[in-house]
Amino acid sequence: MSFAHRGSVRRLVWQLLQSQMEFPSRSLDRTFAEEEWNLRDRALAKELLLGVLRAEITLDCLILAYVKKRVKDPSMLSALRLGLYQLLFLQRIPHHAAIDATLEAMKPELQAKIGFLNAVLRTVVREAEKIETSCEVGRNVLPDPAWRFARKVFADPSQRPAEYLAETTGFPKFLIQRWWQTEGEERTRQRAQVFRRKAPLWIRVNVLRSSVEEVSHQLEQGKVQILQREGVLLQVRALEASAVPQWPGYDDGRWSVQDLSSFRSVALAAPTAGDRILDLCAAPGGKAFAAFELAGGDAEILACDIAPKRLARLEEEARRLGHPIETLCLQADGKNLPCREWSLIIADVPCSNTGVLHKRPEARARFGKKTLHELETMQNLIQKHLIVPALGEQSRVLWSTCSLEQEENQMAVARLAKRTGKKIRREELWEPSFDCAGGFAALLG
Numbered sequence: 001m002s003f004a005h006r007g008s009v010r011r012l013v014w015q016l017l018q019s020q021m022e023f024p025s026r027s028l029d030r031t032f033a034e035e036e037w038n039l040r041d042r043a044l045a046k047e048l049l050l051g052v053l054r055a056e057i058t059l060d061c062l063i064l065a066y067v068k069k070r071v072k073d074p075s076m077l078s079a080l081r082l083g084l085y086q087l088l089f090l091q092r093i094p095h096h097a098a099i100d101a102t103l104e105a106m107k108p109e110l111q112a113k114i115g116f117l118n119a120v121l122r123t124v125v126r127e128a129e130k131i132e133t134s135c136e137v138g139r140n141v142l143p144d145p146a147w148r149f150a151r152k153v154f155a156d157p158s159q160r161p162a163e164y165l166a167e168t169t170g171f172p173k174f175l176i177q178r179w180w181q182t183e184g185e186e187r188t189r190q191r192a193q194v195f196r197r198k199a200p201l202w203i204r205v206n207v208l209r210s211s212v213e214e215v216s217h218q219l220e221q222g223k224v225q226i227l228q229r230e231g232v233l234l235q236v237r238a239l240e241a242s243a244v245p246q247w248p249g250y251d252d253g254r255w256s257v258q259d260l261s262s263f264r265s266v267a268l269a270a271p272t273a274g275d276r277i278l279d280l281c282a283a284p285g286g287k288a289f290a291a292f293e294l295a296g297g298d299a300e301i302l303a304c305d306i307a308p309k310r311l312a313r314l315e316e317e318a319r320r321l322g323h324p325i326e327t328l329c330l331q332a333d334g335k336n337l338p339c340r341e342w343s344l345i346i347a348d349v350p351c352s353n354t355g356v357l358h359k360r361p362e363a364r365a366r367f368g369k370k371t372l373h374e375l376e377t378m379q380n381l382i383q384k385h386l387i388v389p390a391l392g393e394q395s396r397v398l399w400s401t402c403s404l405e406q407e408e409n410q411m412a413v414a415r416l417a418k419r420t421g422k423k424i425r426r427e428e429l430w431e432p433s434f435d436c437a438g439g440f441a442a443l444l445g
Contacts, residue, residue, distance in 0.1 A: 010082065017049070025049060028049055039243065048085065050361055053361035056361075058168060059080070062088075062153055075109060076110065083117065083121045084121065087099070087124060088128070088147055127149060129147065130147060137157040140153055142168055161185075169192040169195075191432060199356070201237065201244075202236070202257070203236055204286075204290060206322075208293055208296075209253055210254040215249055215254050223238065223239045224236050224237070228435070235260075257286075260430075260436045261355070261439035264439075266294065267294065268426055268428060273295050274343075276341065276342050277302070278302050278344070279302065279304060280345065280347050281347060281349055282311075282346075283314045285303060285314035287346055288301050288323075288325055297323075311327055341392045343395065345391065345395055347382060347386070349412075351403040354367065354402075354404045355401070355402045355403055355432055356438065372407060383415065391420055391422075395445070396425075396444065398442075403438075403439070404438050404440070422444035423444065427440075
């Protein structure tokens with residue numbers, strides 16, 4: 001699909017929103033890599049795209065309240081979501097400017113339908129009242145950002161509090177109700193609050209090329225603030241608008257981006273010098289690279305993935321970091337896996353992403369009973385066709401996900417232990433917080 005050039009940020013975001021791609025946010029990053037966009041346009045495009053994806057369920061509740069018939073046209077639905085997000089969630093853009101820019105960007109395709117889009121957006125603006133407090137609730141109230149509408153938009157918070165929370169925070173009802181029942185109201189509200197904020201950014205220092213002190217000094221000189229440290233990981237924040245690959249030390253391979261929970265899961269397996277490591281679902285490579293560094297650069301690693309393009313990007317990243325890692329484009333049935341004695345098998349399996357919903361907002365609308373069942377089936381196939389055949393008597397297995405769901409974590413590991421005869425040595429679930437993404441890891445051996 002060909003996307004709009006830098007002349008129209010809103011047009012680009014609109015096209016991505018109605019595309020059939022699994023992860024529009026990744027497509028946005030590729031567009032930035034292929035075309036020249038200034039930092040201001042990049043920031044706005046990312047804010048609009050991720051914001052609409054996070055608030056999609058909330059925006060759809062508003063559309064349903066202000067449009068007499070359900071909107072079936074994907075292009076119009078995406079246009080309404082994008083317009084409403086700017087009006088209600090981006091306070092720095094004047095309403096008239098947001099509406100005019102949105103209409104202008106979509107006029108060539110929508111043509112005669114542009115009047116309908118204009119009418120809906122202006123009606124919402126006219127009937128919406130900004131309120132000072134986020135403590136007010138009600139069928140016509142959006143608590144954050146605080147708006148009161150002239151129409152009933154959401155579920156009754158006094159009768160259906162879980163459903164009201166789901167609709168006003170942009171999460172599937174099935175997921176919120178599920179957490180409400182298994183984790184309780186307090187933890188459910190805490191998770192919803194965490195996932196509505198920007199994900200923390202952590203980097204892992206490549207100790208084979210630099211040191212934490214040296215990288216910290218370089219970054220601070222480059223106007224990147226160090227917020228906190230955990231071992232070889234640094235939580236960082238740019239003090240000026242800049243792209244991450246432009247930060248000091250990136251081109252030299254002195255560090256790479258990795259979530260705190262992702263690194264902790266690898267550390268759980270304690271890779272050591274001389275290990276022969278098989279990473280079955282390796283792309284984009286973070287866990288394989290972390291394992292190589294934890295082993296002091298003295299480990300044999302085979303990084304596998306079924307997607308050639310993702311594997312090619314992993315190879316490029318390995319060259320940047322200076323890590324001599326072998327790669328293999330894996331067949332789905334695993335029949336091309338080489339027969340070797342593996343010390344450690346890493347299975348960072350496909351999952352629902354419910355521990356990283358602030359980073360993967362696309363996963364919100366997809367989550368449901370059917371999706372969870374499909375993921376369970378996929379994970380069982382990975383156990384049966386990839387892990388079991390590669391397993392040796394002395395092999396350790398690291399099972400990890402960025403999910404919070406028992407079916408993908410504790411229950412999946414119990415099945416793996418039964419299937420392989422291995423014992424569960426350690427098991428960790430990281431609850432999402434403002435400093436750390438959620439995730440799970442278990443070590444079997």
